Amino acid sequence: MNFTCDEKWPGFAEFDLFLIEETSNWPLVVTDGNSSDVVFTPYENNVEAILEPDSINVKVDPKQSSDGEIQQISISFRLITRSEALEQLLEQYANKPCVGLGKLNNDFKKLYGTELEPLYMNYEINDGTKPDGEAYTLVNIKGETRKRPVYYTPVL
Structure with a gap:
């Protein structure tokens, strides 16, 4: 074997x-x-949210079980935008079956979760304690799949 890097x-x-209802095929x-082949048709909304720079944390831990290897997926990130509209939007997605599409800094994309093995999102709001302190919304996405997240390369 020969490897280059x-x-x-x-x-x-x-x-x-x-x-999941925003996906098909x-x-x-x-x-x-x-x-x-998976088609994404996101719902239209007028809510903008700014991610805290470098806050996206993705962990995929393979665990052995009696059924074979299970991939435990845990994704989190912080939103520094806080608004009533954002909280209402997050509430629409909370604890519902979903999938994630992550774009790495090297432009590769990975698909996390599937129609049959979805992920679930919840969130926590930290309003801070003082005017110049830190305030954010922490988004957590978790689930288990039988296979590793796959690379997603849309056909052009």
């Missing part, structure tokens, strides 16, 4: 969350090769 930037640049078994 071009340095790639670590970490995530973006993360999109979709309710799922293959029976999702792979790197067919993940682009």
